[in-house]
Amino acid sequence: MVRFSTQAGSAKSYNVLMGAAAATAVGSGVSLYYLNKNSAHANMEADGLHPADHPFPQKKLMGTFDHASIRRGFQVFKEVCAACHSMDLVYWRNLVDVAYTEEEVREMAAEYQYTDGPDDSGDMFERPGKLTDPIPRPYANEEAARAANGGALPPDLSLITKARHGGVDYIYALLTGYCDPPAGVEVREGLNYNPYFPGGAIAMAQNIFDGVVEFEDGTPNTASQISKDVVTFLNWAAEPELDERKKIGVKALMLFSTLTAIALWIKRNRWHTLKSRKVVFNSPKNWQQQQQKKN
Amino acid sequence: MVGGFTKSISSFTYRTFFKKESTYFTTVVASGVAFSIAFNTMFEKYWDSKTAGTKWVDIKGRYIKE
Numbered sequence: 563m564v565r566f567s568t569q570a571g572s573a574k575s576y577n578v579l580m581g582a583a584a585a586t587a588v589g590s591g592v593s594l595y596y597l598n599k600n601s602a603h604a605n606m607e608a609d610g611l612h613p614a615d616h617p618f619p620q621k622k623l624m625g626t627f628d629h630a631s632i633r634r635g636f637q638v639f640k641e642v643c644a645a646c647h648s649m650d651l652v653y654w655r656n657l658v659d660v661a662y663t664e665e666e667v668r669e670m671a672a673e674y675q676y677t678d679g680p681d682d683s684g685d686m687f688e689r690p691g692k693l694t695d696p697i698p699r700p701y702a703n704e705e706a707a708r709a710a711n712g713g714a715l716p717p718d719l720s721l722i723t724k725a726r727h728g729g730v731d732y733i734y735a736l737l738t739g740y741c742d743p744p745a746g747v748e749v750r751e752g753l754n755y756n757p758y759f760p761g762g763a764i765a766m767a768q769n770i771f772d773g774v775v776e777f778e779d780g781t782p783n784t785a786s787q788i789s790k791d792v793v794t795f796l797n798w799a800a801e802p803e804l805d806e807r808k809k810i811g812v813k814a815l816m817l818f819s820t821l822t823a824i825a826l827w828i829k830r831n832r833w834h835t836l837k838s839r840k841v842v843f844n845s846p847k848n849w850q851q852q853q854q855k856k857n
Numbered sequence: 858m859v860g861g862f863t864k865s866i867s868s869f870t871y872r873t874f875f876k877k878e879s880t881y882f883t884t885v886v887a888s889g890v891a892f893s894i895a896f897n898t899m900f901e902k903y904w905d906s907k908t909a910g911t912k913w914v915d916i917k918g919r920y921i922k923e
Binding site for chain 1: 896907911913917
């Protein structure tokens with residue numbers, strides 16, 4: 563019987579057993595990962611087609627936002643998406659010094675009317691928007707949104723890139739992935755086929771086409787460029803702290819790894835006396851022999 | 858008169874900075890402040906060069922009205 567103990571048994575059988583255990587662990591890990599990634603099953607449509615890996619700069623470990631893209635993306639959102647989607651958690655003031663100057667945001671906010679009040683006679687009144695107002699909602703409440711969209715609720719987009727599995731890749735693939743359903747797949751009246759949407763049938767129709775928005779900085783307005791910019795804007799809306807977080811993160815990695823290395827060295831330095839000492843046990847059996855040798 | 862001592866840099870550092878707790882503490886705080894300023898300045902320069910052209914401060918020049 564082979565035991566793992568190093569006190570009994572030969573080193574060779576121990577090494578063989580350890581090697582076999584390690585190989586089993588690594589082999590099963592690799593196999594399970596491969597099976598998970600490449601499994602095919604009858605209900606894959608329910609998971610949605612896995613989106614491709616797109617090179618958004620903010621996805622990299624030390625990557626940050628392209629703020630020109632955020633600016634274009636907000637323009638796309640305002641002109642195309644805001645007709646149906648709310649963004650309750652983003653306020654006009656959040657855009658200042660991120661994608662627009664303060665004057666530009668004041669102008670944009672003032673284009674919209676907000677209900678405020680009550681005034682001194684107790685009535686609510688309408689006034690132009692201020693920096694402290696949220697991005698305006700297209701519908702007053704969920705019921706109005708559902709009624710205007712065939713029973714489907716266009717989700718709030720403030721956190722959508724964090725709220726969907728696949729993040730920016732998924733949203734981009736969804737926006738650009740509309741196509742005809744494959745032979746035999748029926749999509750009911752009112753829904754549209756999109757392979758990336760779990761289930762395949764999404765209530766939102768394709769809204770982003772070539773040239774649907776004109777960019778002021780002259781960027782070519784292809785459907786893929788428009789989608790890329792709006793996805794970058796949505797990512798910023800969900801993670802406005804990303805630039806600062808990545809910066810602090812890199813600093814933290816640098817400092818902590820240095821301090822850890824120093825700490826490890828200091829520990830080994832303080833312990834080296836103990837670790838390199840030799841302890842000799844002079845058994846009483848030897849005392850008599852030693853006494854005789856001395857004499 | 859100073860007592861006998863080893864004429865090495867490490868011995869000098871120990872006697873001047875590390876032997877008394879008051880000087881040790883001052884050394885720790887002062888080098889911490891100095892390191893912090895130096896590290897942050899150098900890192901900021903490095904980070905700004907890595908993210909050149911993408912930040913708001915880089916593009917706001919196009920949109921300021923005089």
